[in-house]
Amino acid sequence: MIHDFIYDIPVRVYFGCDHLKHLGAELKKYGTRVLLTYGGGSIKRIGLYDRVVDEIRKAGLELFELSGIEPNPRIESVRRGAQMCKDHKIDVLLAVGGGSTIDATKFMAAGACVDFDPWDFLDVTKQAPVKRALPIVSILTLSATGSEMDTGGVISNPETQDKLGRLDPALLPKASFLDPTNTFTVSPYQTACGSADIMSHLIEVYFNMDQDLYMLDCFMEGMMKTVIRYAPVAMKEPDNYEARANLMWTSSWAINGFVNAGKRQAWSCHPMEHELSAIYDITHGLGLAILTPRWMEYCLDESTVSKYVQFGTNVFGVNPSLEPMEIAKKAISCMSDFFFNKLELKRTLPEAGIDRTHFAVMAKKSVGGGTLPGFKPLNQQDVENIYEMCMK
Ligand code: NZQ
Numbered sequence: 001m002i003h004d005f006i007y008d009i010p011v012r013v014y015f016g017c018d019h020l021k022h023l024g025a026e027l028k029k030y031g032t033r034v035l036l037t038y039g040g041g042s043i044k045r046i047g048l049y050d051r052v053v054d055e056i057r058k059a060g061l062e063l064f065e066l067s068g069i070e071p072n073p074r075i076e077s078v079r080r081g082a083q084m085c086k087d088h089k090i091d092v093l094l095a096v097g098g099g100s101t102i103d104a105t106k107f108m109a110a111g112a113c114v115d116f117d118p119w120d121f122l123d124v125t126k127q128a129p130v131k132r133a134l135p136i137v138s139i140l141t142l143s144a145t146g147s148e149m150d151t152g153g154v155i156s157n158p159e160t161q162d163k164l165g166r167l168d169p170a171l172l173p174k175a176s177f178l179d180p181t182n183t184f185t186v187s188p189y190q191t192a193c194g195s196a197d198i199m200s201h202l203i204e205v206y207f208n209m210d211q212d213l214y215m216l217d218c219f220m221e222g223m224m225k226t227v228i229r230y231a232p233v234a235m236k237e238p239d240n241y242e243a244r245a246n247l248m249w250t251s252s253w254a255i256n257g258f259v260n261a262g263k264r265q266a267w268s269c270h271p272m273e274h275e276l277s278a279i280y281d282i283t284h285g286l287g288l289a290i291l292t293p294r295w296m297e298y299c300l301d302e303s304t305v306s307k308y309v310q311f312g313t314n315v316f317g318v319n320p321s322l323e324p325m326e327i328a329k330k331a332i333s334c335m336s337d338f339f340f341n342k343l344e345l346k347r348t349l350p351e352a353g354i355d356r357t358h359f360a361v362m363a364k365k366s367v368g369g370g371t372l373p374g375f376k377p378l379n380q381q382d383v384e385n386i387y388e389m390c391m392k
């Protein structure tokens, strides 16, 4: 069925390479004390840090900084940031980086408004309400997660070996600067992982047996074709503006709430992948690329084949006159070819440094002790079987 929905994505997007001059005015709307957050230093190497600091100074704002946010950002960084916001009476946070920096900044902004540990927002046993967060502005440097335009964030806790996500409208950035030239320096590997992540965000929503809004399926097919077309170009020609711009805008729209409006949420590969990154700290998109074709294979049967036929023919151009099962198998092999040949990502868990040691515990956590209500409901044993399929 087509569920009722409210469409509300109030993020002001500055898309293109000549908008940084608006940064000062955008930040000033929220006050004068700015906490600039970033990761391991890529923004300094690409010259963006200097340009951002220059704009902040020109606007007469007071600058505070927090650096060192890890890929797969850790709760300790969030705690540090929340404390800084309180200590320095920060008015607005400016996240400059990829999804990890933006995600961590979202929970710093929420953590600044409460007296308890920000992990309580994520801890499944607590799920503390996110009633308020300080305003966030983001400058995106890696096309992947869509954090620049969505309500979510994912944080790792190495002590408990958890990696948990949370959605809340209060976490939405007020404005995001999307300049494709800021992604010219993203390595071919991170470009591939980011593209696999975008692809997965679409697949998680598209593979759904509910009767859906057909127009949204068409949008998603277009976005998947965009990733398939431009990711390999961006890997080979890092400063190809057209390729970077297409990936950037697709990353935002794949997960900003538009394509899943009216649909039952049915994500499967993300919960399975977050367990891999939680324990092995692997890149999110790599884990998704390894899992997705196996999950597709596992869920294929007479009751689901029609979705694979739609996907195979519309996205990969598989011959529609073939038998449905043959089309489905060809679609899965096109998906594998894209991830492992075109994007040159590792094909198996052992190649990514993962063995069977934690399969049972990861599977149990990913289904939350029950069933993962995805495209096809998966229990702990199903997830273990899918991990096992990724061994070779
Ligand atoms: O830390 P720095 O030095 O900035 O380097 C980063 C990092 O090493 C580097 N990088 C970023 N921009 C660059 C660059 N290197 C050169 N040039 C640039 N312009 O790339 C590395 C990876 O960065 P990261 O931010 O970790 O990548 P990504 O954007 O893929 O974010 C991944 C995180 O987001 C979560 C993932 O689970 C993972 O923790 N997700 C967030 C979601 C959301 N908010 O909705 C949804 C996703 O499904 C995902 O779970």
Ligand code: ZN
Pocket: 145, 197, 198, 200, 201, 270, 284
């Ligand atoms: Zn993702």
